[in-house]
Amino acid sequence: MGQGYGFGKVILFGEHFVVHGVPSIASAISSKTTAIVEKKGGTGIEVVDERPEIPGYKKEKLEMQEDSDKRILEAVGINTDETGVKITLGGDLMAASGVGASAASCAAIARALSEEFSLGFDDEKINQIAYEGEKGYHGSPSGIDNTAATFGGLIWFIKGDPNIIEKMKIEKPLYIVMGNTGIVANTKAAVEGVKERKEKEPDKYNKIFEDAKNLIHDARKALEAGDVEKVGKLMDENHRLLQEIEVSSPELDMLVSLAKENGALGAKMTGGGLGGYMYALAPDQDIQERIAKVMGDKQFQVIKATVGG
Missing domain, CATH: 3.30.70.890 (GHMP kinase, C-terminal domain)
Incomplete structure (x- = not known):
């Protein structure tokens, strides 16, 4: 059994503009999504989603979630036609729009897969995999949500090739x-x-x-x-x-x-x-x-x- 987590986030400044190369400032919040990954008999992916939600969120996002999970497993290199995987999502982060719920789940699943399959991924690699998962939800995500979900803290982010990511420090809460x-x-x-x-x-x-x-x-x-x-x-x-x-x-x-x-x-x-x-x-x-x-x-x-x- 592998376990993982991803932080929720608040974009303080720059959402939408960030997709087009404008800087953005985001902060992780203490609320998290957790994931447990277990190998299971047979093949395919089984997802048990126990996150608290805004009514209708999980149903509305189900197809995107399925696409995202497939992208994550592909990025990790796990073939579910050969190995069955059960993913259980939980934690105290509300599954809702605007709080980085999808990115938090992507980072959590990536971490749990790394642990269950003894892959030893560092945070940089977790962030890359979470970004691939985010494509299932957002098409061409900026990358800021998964970065906050993975690393936590306060982040200055500029989308590019490569992305510019700087940890910010502020003295006063x-x-x-x-x-x-x-x-x-x-x-x-x-x-x-x-x-x-x-x-x-x-x-x-x-x-x-x-x-x-x-x-x-x-x-x-x-x-x-x-x-x-x-x-x-x-x-x-x-x-x-x-x-x-x-x-x-x-x-x-x-x-x-x-x-x-x-x-x-x-x-x-x-x-x-x-x-x-x-x-x-x-x-x-x-x-x-x-x-x-x-x-x-x-x-x-x-x-x-x-x-x-």
Whole structure:
């Protein structure tokens, strides 16, 4: 029996833009997906998915999950026509859009396979395999989700050949609240939609992408300087740019407004958009609690997390 894990994540800045070479900043969160892999008699793949979920998520993602699992096993070099494999998924990370659930499961499965088949993969190799698995969910993933899921911590990421990955350090912890719209989003469709619109309106989109690039460099400086007020303002601006490229949703915008009305320094959608999660930055733990309570009182599922520090 092999065991593995992958961290959930929050993209602090740069989702969608990252697919097109703009930097992005992401942080792992403490919630994880776990995987147990066992060789079994016969052939094929058996998956037992015991992760907590937003209603409808697993059903909606089932075909993508099957494609992803096949890609992972192929990348690892296991032929399930010869060796049967049972995968059991669990952990405390909600299976939902926007929190890196697919990447967390890919990293967890890769680690568990490495252990069960005595392959001795290091984190770099686990990350490569998780990226192959992510293709089943996202078509052409940026690579940031699987990188956060594998390595943890706070990450500066630029997609390229090769990817640029830098660990960031911030002295002062950030208190965040992640609010879930309850909508299962299709990241693949969101990414493809941006690509199509960018091709149709290159001048408009190139300006937005240039603004995003400048903003994210400013965000890194503000984070490393511990200037949380500036970080909050840049979050608001990043959300506005995401609205402009049409990947937010009325539910995300409502949660962003709700957080701001209750003391958030800034708030924005996170991840693929069109549903899934947003996150808000609180100046302290008391305001973090207040924002989480207001969202919870309105029946939204909430994650409280600390980034850095």
